[in-house]
Amino acid sequence: MPVIESEEHQALRAAVAALGTKYGRAYITRTIAGGGPPEELWREAAELGYLGVSLPEAYGGGGGGICELSIVLEELGAAGCPLLLLVVSPAICGTVIARFGTENQKREWLPALADGTRTMAFGITEPDAGSNSHRITTTARKDGTDWLLTGRKVFVSGVDIADATLVVGRTQDARTGRLKPCLFIVPRDTPGFERHKIDMELTAVEKQFELILDDVRLPADALVGGGASHASGRGGEDAGLLQLFAGLNPERVMTAAFAIGMGRYALARAVEYGRERTVWDAPIGSHQAIAHPLAQAHIDLELARLMMQKAAHLYDAGDDTGAGEAANMAKYAAGEACVRAVDQAVHTLGGNGLTREFGLASLITSARVSRIAPVSREMILNYVAHRILGLPKSY
Numbered sequence: 001m002p003v004i005e006s007e008e009h010q011a012l013r014a015a016v017a018a019l020g021t022k023y024g025r026a027y028i029t030r031t032i033a034g035g036g037p038p039e040e041l042w043r044e045a046a047e048l049g050y051l052g053v054s055l056p057e058a059y060g061g062g063g064g065g066i067c068e069l070s071i072v073l074e075e076l077g078a079a080g081c082p083l084l085l086l087v088v089s090p091a092i093c094g095t096v097i098a099r100f101g102t103e104n105q106k107r108e109w110l111p112a113l114a115d116g117t118r119t120m121a122f123g124i125t126e127p128d129a130g131s132n133s134h135r136i137t138t139t140a141r142k143d144g145t146d147w148l149l150t151g152r153k154v155f156v157s158g159v160d161i162a163d164a165t166l167v168v169g170r171t172q173d174a175r176t177g178r179l180k181p182c183l184f185i186v187p188r189d190t191p192g193f194e195r196h197k198i199d200m201e202l203t204a205v206e207k208q209f210e211l212i213l214d215d216v217r218l219p220a221d222a223l224v225g226g227g228a229s230h231a232s233g234r235g236g237e238d239a240g241l242l243q244l245f246a247g248l249n250p251e252r253v254m255t256a257a258f259a260i261g262m263g264r265y266a267l268a269r270a271v272e273y274g275r276e277r278t279v280w281d282a283p284i285g286s287h288q289a290i291a292h293p294l295a296q297a298h299i300d301l302e303l304a305r306l307m308m309q310k311a312a313h314l315y316d317a318g319d320d321t322g323a324g325e326a327a328n329m330a331k332y333a334a335g336e337a338c339v340r341a342v343d344q345a346v347h348t349l350g351g352n353g354l355t356r357e358f359g360l361a362s363l364i365t366s367a368r369v370s371r372i373a374p375v376s377r378e379m380i381l382n383y384v385a386h387r388i389l390g391l392p393k394s395y
Helices: 007-034 039-047 066-078 087-100 102-114 238-278 288-316 320-352 359-371 375-388
Strands: 121-122 139-143 146-157 164-172 179-187 192-195 208-218
Touching: 007 039, 007 121, 039 066, 039 320, 066 087, 066 238, 066 320, 087 121, 087 164, 087 238, 102 375, 121 146, 139 179, 146 164, 146 288, 164 208, 164 238, 164 288, 179 208, 179 238, 192 288, 238 288, 288 320, 288 375
Parallel strands: 121 164, 139 164
Antiparallel strands: 139 146, 146 208, 164 179, 192 208
């Protein structure tokens, strides 16, 4: 893994930062107030090739990887206008389809995900399952050549604007009788597929939904891999677990990028304020009680970025095991660094940190999300303790 970014990555970072600065936090604030999606920013990011930067060139993408996509999300976040759907549509859904989809699925979805004309949501979380994927109750059963999908999902982002949702369910293994994971592409207007908006105390352009699937009838080719028996062992009904982790590892890397970008944005506002705000004939940033916590926040964010970059490089190199370990640690480090950076930024501004003018107070809630989703900090600590350190399993 290179310690210093390549010239290409530096150029990408600078170009995305320029796009983010063009729109900025004010654009996101207006978009949230209007209740709609950030269409203009999404469209321009697509035209510049940023949405599809991680997808294969053969299907209209940029031919890069999660390294490049994480740069896009981090820099947009650092400019105050992150796009959460970057985590979901290209990073999770696009990656899964690119690695495991049938040729028809790739041709149908990847070019559209890359150019931004179509988006896809991701449904895995269930009210009674939480982090325990073995308790997922959304099940699919065969009915002739079709599938019937039944279940319930919660906290699914962007279903109202997504053309389809990649739903994680379970099917019965004919050999063992046990339920095994499977992934289905469910178009938004499929009969029996209902969505209900969740009332969130969270200021974000992407809305959260509960999904109800009541015997949703899907054709055979809705199953990722299409049920085909691939020589690699990665397609169809027997590939669900591989497919799932192929999406979850990039999700953790991209969540880290989201958190680091947010932390950088908050820190930059606090540093600017610390330079300009003068009390007792000196800028407040000259006092160590202000300067040292901000310096610590910067160090924490930089360290989290290094782990995020390691995870992204490992994933792009095809090391799923190493990427899984690094992605979990990157997500943990970035979430903690983001929360501390936002908290210190608000504290630096004092009362101004809670005003709409400076736009930091809303980040307090948003920063907490990076500790909670897509997996809690406690479950990551469990993972590291058990899987990496070899300590006895506690759950």
